[in-house]
Amino acid sequence: MRKALIIALVVGQFGVLAYMAGQREWIRHRGENIYLRTAPVDPRDPMRGDYVQLSYGINNVDVSHYRGRKAASALSRGAALYAVLKAGSVDVYELDYLSDQAPVSGLFLRGRLNREMSAGQISVSYGIEQYFVEQGSGRAIETKQGGVDGVQVPLEVAVAVGGNGRAVLTGYRWSRLGIRLEQINPVAETSNTLTWDSATIAQRSPVIVLSLQNVSDTALKIADNDKHCGFYLQSLGDTGRNFSSADKSCSPYVLREADIINLEPGEVYRVELNMGQPRWYVLERGAIGSSAMVVNAANERFRLVYQTPLLLPGMESPALWQGRLVSPAFSVRGRVD
């Protein structure tokens, strides 16, 4: 009897591991294969070795993309959430909307709420935020990904998605487009800014130099115009305040033939964006009146995002790079990551 019990427990140990592995194998073979774009960093887990920490666009979702039965503010930590995905560029998928109910059809990821909603941002993890690599090769990925001063090239992670929303990482590839952010004249003193006129604001605000580089072996196309509608500001909201762009002249930005820019392999498209210009004024959610970030949001962190313009029905532009490319975060006092 005791022997049988011991054998049962040993088989149980084996069975638990077999179940854990088998479930993922099933998803690898039967699940739908998609790509998600990320921005990696490089830590180490003492139990599992080196891994690349992955951060997806779907990890931090603006409340405007939430369509659940429960109010987003009523969601408690650990609550199950479902990120419904839609196809973006080629096979890179993006968030369509977030819900607290599993959708009956379509492709979706099952995640859990990391913490209660803050500054209009919902933080969700999907269990695919770590990519384990052989010890030492994490450094190679980091090098390729680019340092804070260089061109950063995001990973596009291959994910197999099961019918129940469970996902398994199966591999990765590199984005064809890299991004670099430099900051000119960061602001040292931000007191008494309310007394500044628009000319002073424009003069004393930081200038962001943003470069998009074709890091692939073939030519590709991007799009931008005089107002730089190809870029928009994104607030990180990590101080509890949420900002959006006050200027709506680029909403929506529809692709025009004249805006298409051809980038040969290695070629760079460079823009200088003065954060003191009205095009980059910000508006705090729930507040009245917009102003430059040096006045309104001196302690906030922002990212600049390059986004492919809308293609009207019937428009086609082969080789146009599609999707979103997120810059490192910065504040008016200097770049912070």
Add this chain to the structure above:
Amino acid sequence: MENNNPWLRAEIAQWLREGTINDEQAKVLYARYPAVVYPGRTSGGARSVGAGGNWGKVIFAALGVAVFGMGVVLLFAYNWGEMHRYLKLAVIGLSILLAHGVGMAMFRSDGPRRRVGESLHLLGTILFGAGIWLVAQIYHFDAHYPDGFLLWCLAAMSMAWALPSAAHGILAAVLLLLWSGLETFEFQQAMPQASWILLLGLLPLAWWQRSASLLTVVLVSLPLAYIVGVWTYGEQFLAPLLLLLCASYFAFARLSHSLGNPAAGSVFRSVGIVLWLPLIFIGTFIGLPSQTGMSAVPGFGLLQLLFPLLLAIGLWLWVLISAKSRPQGLEAWLESGLVLAVLMIAVLPAMLGENMEGVGRLIFNLVFLIYSLLYVYRGTEYGRGKILALGCVMISVLALARFTDLFHSLLARSSVFLILGVVLFVIGQRYAKQNTRRKLEKPRA
């Protein structure tokens, strides 16, 4: 039947020293009662190899296997890119089966092979834990990782009961603490269940197995799990709960004879005193704050807070009512009285909402002083140098602590040191005198 062999051999040595028996007679008696402390199996069921006095061997065997297992975990953590995932899974799966298979074959025999068998089972269970992280690594999943420790703990605990194995029980206790600690401090989720798993899942095993090593680990883990479990309800609850748990340990120590497990008594007493004295000393500074806010704690949490109080009261009533466990002699009464005094005059009023910061400090100072004097008395009376040293250190530490708090005049401060110096000198003289007298009375001692 109880194994009284070590006791009997100690008695023979004492008779020899006292001249009751001569060397020849002692040899005959030693031969008749050889130094066997490990009985193998008893009528009460299979015994773990950690039973009785073998706990040093269990600890070292378990440590060796744990270190080896960690080596395996780190080996897999290297994560060879060239190694196919199926091969990695096969290696870990077959290693688990191999370790348990050979362990099972060896565990059926008696003696040293049985111990090796238990160690191999332990290796298998550690490899199972490594397997949990290996599968997570292979498939890159970033789940709620404390769950991995809980799963591993449950596997170790079930093996601890099935084999039975004290080493598995120790592994389970450590993993349980890791799980509850990570949940509390990393994810802000209180896990009072950990204390109950220790109480209901591991303490009975330690008792049944008569395993001093497992019992020690469980008794040390329980207050830690309690701290982690009630941390979120309020820090003011920690000190009284720990005092109540220690008081329960002392009561168990007194009851262990009548419960048929006298060896457990010394473990309960030793672990209890190691936790109790520092708590009393901390109490000399801060007393006990009023235990307000208990009514706001939800149902299961309230049970968690009240359980040590009910346990301590129940056990001490049992101790005092039962003639077998009631203290005998002045020293035993003094020791029990100190515990009961702390409970009745400090802890209980604090639990009922009284602020015992001021009075509590006075009580804890008195109790700590009496303990130190008791140890000095025991040390000098019975010639026990370590106990005497402990008593002297306690007196000195108390004098130093109060020196900064109470005495502002340099004259008063100097007199504290003068008096302490004289007291220590007198103690030293008495110890030397007692030792000399004992040597004269028992020349072969």
